[in-house]
Amino acid sequence: MTEIDRLVARLRRYQGPVLTFMEVCGTHTMAIARQGLKQLLPDTIRLVSGPGCPVCVTPVGYVDHALALAAREEVLLTTFGDLMRVPGSRPGSAPAPSLQQASAQGARVQVVYSPLNALQLAREHPESEVVFLGVGFETTTPTIAAAVLQAEAEGLANFSVLSAHKTIPEAMVLLSGAEDLGLAGYLCPGHVSVILGTGPYEPLAAVHGMACAVGGFEAAEVLRALVALVDQVEQGTPRVDNLYPGAVRPEGNPRARALVERVFEPADAAWRGIGVIPHSGLAFRKKYAAFDAALRFPVSLPAPVEPKGCRCGEVLRGVLDPVACPLFGRVCTPENPVGACMVSSEGSCAARYHYTLEA
Amino acid sequence: MILMGHGAGGRLSHQLVEEHFLPRFGSSALSELMDAGVVGELALTTDAFVVTPRVFPGGCLGRLAAAGTINDLCMVGAVPVGLSAAFILEEGFSLEELDLHVQALADCAAEAGVPVVAGDTKVVPRGAADGLFITTSGVGRLEGGFRPSPRLVRPGDAVIVSGTLGDHGMAVMALREGLALGGGELRSDVAPLAGLVRALRGAGLEVHAMRDPTRGGAAQSLLEIAGDAGVRITLDEAQIPVRGPVRAACEILGLDPLYVANEGKLLLILPAAQADEAVAVLRDARYGQAAAVIGRVEEGRGVVLRTSLGTTRSLRMAAGELLPRIC
Amino acid sequence: MCLAVPMQLIEVDGRRGRVRGGGVELEVGLDLVGEVAPGDFVIVHAGFAIQQLSAEEAAESLEIFQRIEALLAEEDGRHD
Numbered sequence: 086m087t088e089i090d091r092l093v094a095r096l097r098r099y100q101g102p103v104l105t106f107m108e109v110c111g112t113h114t115m116a117i118a119r120q121g122l123k124q125l126l127p128d129t130i131r132l133v134s135g136p137g138c139p140v141c142v143t144p145v146g147y148v149d150h151a152l153a154l155a156a157r158e159e160v161l162l163t164t165f166g167d168l169m170r171v172p173g174s175r176p177g178s179a180p181a182p183s184l185q186q187a188s189a190q191g192a193r194v195q196v197v198y199s200p201l202n203a204l205q206l207a208r209e210h211p212e213s214e215v216v217f218l219g220v221g222f223e224t225t226t227p228t229i230a231a232a233v234l235q236a237e238a239e240g241l242a243n244f245s246v247l248s249a250h251k252t253i254p255e256a257m258v259l260l261s262g263a264e265d266l267g268l269a270g271y272l273c274p275g276h277v278s279v280i281l282g283t284g285p286y287e288p289l290a291a292v293h294g295m296a297c298a299v300g301g302f303e304a305a306e307v308l309r310a311l312v313a314l315v316d317q318v319e320q321g322t323p324r325v326d327n328l329y330p331g332a333v334r335p336e337g338n339p340r341a342r343a344l345v346e347r348v349f350e351p352a353d354a355a356w357r358g359i360g361v362i363p364h365s366g367l368a369f370r371k372k373y374a375a376f377d378a379a380l381r382f383p384v385s386l387p388a389p390v391e392p393k394g395c396r397c398g399e400v401l402r403g404v405l406d407p408v409a410c411p412l413f414g415r416v417c418t419p420e421n422p423v424g425a426c427m428v429s430s431e432g433s434c435a436a437r438y439h440y441t442l443e444a
Numbered sequence: 445m446i447l448m449g450h451g452a453g454g455r456l457s458h459q460l461v462e463e464h465f466l467p468r469f470g471s472s473a474l475s476e477l478m479d480a481g482v483v484g485e486l487a488l489t490t491d492a493f494v495v496t497p498r499v500f501p502g503g504c505l506g507r508l509a510a511a512g513t514i515n516d517l518c519m520v521g522a523v524p525v526g527l528s529a530a531f532i533l534e535e536g537f538s539l540e541e542l543d544l545h546v547q548a549l550a551d552c553a554a555e556a557g558v559p560v561v562a563g564d565t566k567v568v569p570r571g572a573a574d575g576l577f578i579t580t581s582g583v584g585r586l587e588g589g590f591r592p593s594p595r596l597v598r599p600g601d602a603v604i605v606s607g608t609l610g611d612h613g614m615a616v617m618a619l620r621e622g623l624a625l626g627g628g629e630l631r632s633d634v635a636p637l638a639g640l641v642r643a644l645r646g647a648g649l650e651v652h653a654m655r656d657p658t659r660g661g662a663a664q665s666l667l668e669i670a671g672d673a674g675v676r677i678t679l680d681e682a683q684i685p686v687r688g689p690v691r692a693a694c695e696i697l698g699l700d701p702l703y704v705a706n707e708g709k710l711l712l713i714l715p716a717a718q719a720d721e722a723v724a725v726l727r728d729a730r731y732g733q734a735a736a737v738i739g740r741v742e743e744g745r746g747v748v749l750r751t752s753l754g755t756t757r758s759l760r761m762a763a764g765e766l767l768p769r770i771c
Numbered sequence: 772m773c774l775a776v777p778m779q780l781i782e783v784d785g786r787r788g789r790v791r792g793g794g795v796e797l798e799v800g801l802d803l804v805g806e807v808a809p810g811d812f813v814i815v816h817a818g819f820a821i822q823q824l825s826a827e828e829a830a831e832s833l834e835i836f837q838r839i840e841a842l843l844a845e846e847d848g849r850h851d
Contacts, residue, residue, distance in 0.1 A: 120755060121757050188448070228816065228817045332777075332822060338803060338804075420456055420459075
């Protein structure tokens with residue numbers, strides 16, 4: 086019997102009331118969908134996707150802001166590929182505008198793998214304003230903080246970041262109390278925890294009664310974490326188990342966190358579909374205001390319009406199964422996405438669309 | 445408005461062809477949307493080649509331009525008999541680089557035994573084109589009733605690939621500005637498939653369908669075949685050959701090798717009873733050393749992947765351009 | 772989500788380094804990790820090493836790559 090068989094057999098032995106666990110990491114969403122892991126679980130264990138895709142939880146107004154920057158002649162916009170297809174909200178235009186379309190119309194938009202590539206473009210194009218679209222959770226933020234500090238050290242004045250960074254534990258606390266979800270616990274994110282460590286999840290277990298397990302991304306790693314979650318529930322002792330110990334240390338990566346704290350400070354942040362969560366975002370500290378693209382290139386935009394009928398909000402909170410959305414697969418598809426969950430390939434809807442057998 | 449995704453071979457490309465081209469041309473040969481159109485006993489195809497960068501590990505634009513058109517002819521079962529090549533040159537383009545591409549095109553055609561019989565050049569002002577664009581056309585002869593077509597595909601057939609998947613797309617993507625994946629082990633597979641197809645034909649195998657999985661990758665080609673044939677194709681994930689560096693690069697950039705372009709591979713569907721012989725024939729030929737049976741044809745629809753865990757997932761067409769996924 | 776992969780450092784030059792994994796190489800920033808040296812394994816995300824990997828974890832990942840490589844090499848050798 087392989088380890089996977091043993092883990093699955095253990096999960097199938099669970100006989101109690103239905104348990105709902107949430108993963109809050111887009112890479113988990115993808116890994117689970119690609120490997121078809123839900124097919125191995127008994128009906129008594131439900132695994133739902135939460136707000137773990139940073140592109141998906143980014144408010145549509147941010148995309149509008151990015152599009153406005155892309156339209157400026159002096160701006161060379163740099164972004165992770167994830168954001169290219171996300172539609173903005175300009176009402177009345179069909180299809181909704183995206184960075185990909187802006188690029189097709191001549192705007193300078195460059196997909197990069199790393200903020201360091203954006204920095205390099207700033208060095209090579211002193212005549213341009215290189216703006217990096219800073220979207221991401223705790224794993225990504227330190228890389229952007231490091232790029233900002235590097236730009237400061239070099240005196241690169243033509244580099245700035247449009248920040249929509251978010252921190253995940255606050256959202257996890259919020260959703261742990263949602264009665265419509267009825268969560269028993271969290272499959273805690275793998276790479277976010279590399280930076281955070283396990284400490285930030287302790288209150289979830291101690292105060293909110295959530296079973297918590299940090300897991301990796303291979304099938305066995307995900308299943309091990311699920312077994313740990315079921316164990317905690319059966320024993321009635323919610324705690325934080327680290328099932329990704331080679332990569333995740335209890336203390337995380339303090340050096341990375343210190344860089345983030347130098348450049349950014351906590352701020353309230355709007356999550357698409359969820360609303361404003363206090364202290365769940367990161368804003369530039371005054372000292373680094375010069376690198377804040379929102380201050381350097383203020384734009385006045387009409388209030389963003391959420392697409393009609395889109396239920397991404399409920400999907401992001403894990404209370405609506407993507408296929409239950411009336412737009413899913415009919416009006417809303419990966420090439421004509423209505424909501425953000427269908428745009429990013431790691432969004433709950435896109436993962437469902439790509440990897441699930443037709444109903 | 446045209447987006448990059450309209451050229452990526454996925455659903456957007458399909459829409460473009462079906463809504464903007466087919467209704468206006470409407471010939472029956474074109475509407476079959478095969479790799480090459482068939483007129484009487486002749487197969488005809490044309491393809492425009494643009495790639496950035498133009499020179500990449502394992503090949504260049506010139507080699508791609510020859511192999512692409514030769515392969516399109518081969519996939520409908522034709523023996524390529526002649527090629528034409530048209531060059532659109534940007535003012536200021538280096539003659540030295542032009543020579544490199546023309547030589548590579550010539551070498552590739554010679555390797556496949558196909559003469560280049562016509563050509564054209566146009567020069568456009570600086571900025572009106574990106575260096576060099578090449579368009580090649582090819583004519584092939586259909587003989588001996590060798591006419592693979594998805595319509596011949598039946599439940600019970602085997603699905604074979606002639607080698608590893610994703611090599612070309614990852615070699616090119618790794619060189620894109622802003623990615624810079626190195627290590628020198630990502631190499632394009634660009635190659636003419638005339639020899640492989642000659643070997644299959646020579647062995648007297650009953651080939652039901654062939655496709656070279658270029659843009660959109662193997663997923664795209666198999667979805668098209670399954671759709672045209674009205675069958676389900678089930679793939680065995682563990683049997684799909686992918687080189688380590690391609691797998692690693694895909695992991696770093698969040699991509700799936702099944703959706704990444706190939707330029708020197710063919711997918712082959714034939715009766716399961718002939719599968720072992722077909723694999724042996726491919727493995728004995730140049731460019732077929734890593735051939736493998738990767739799946740089978742069943743009743744149903746779509747393309748289903750069976751994972752090594754025994755779970756399944758369906759494959760869908762990609763939405764458009766492959767974009768690295770990072771944050 | 773945050774896509775990250777384990778890779779081995781092959782060069783270190785101040786705050787810049789070069790990593791290799793599965794036959795692919797990448798330039799990375801080393802600002803987010805402490806003292807590291809060639810041979811160390813790190814987790815790479817968005818062009819930065821974000822953590823040094825413990826030896827056991829690295830070995831586990833490496834083993835997967837090596838197994839795939841060995842299989843392919845065997846296959847290639849048989850038919851060249």
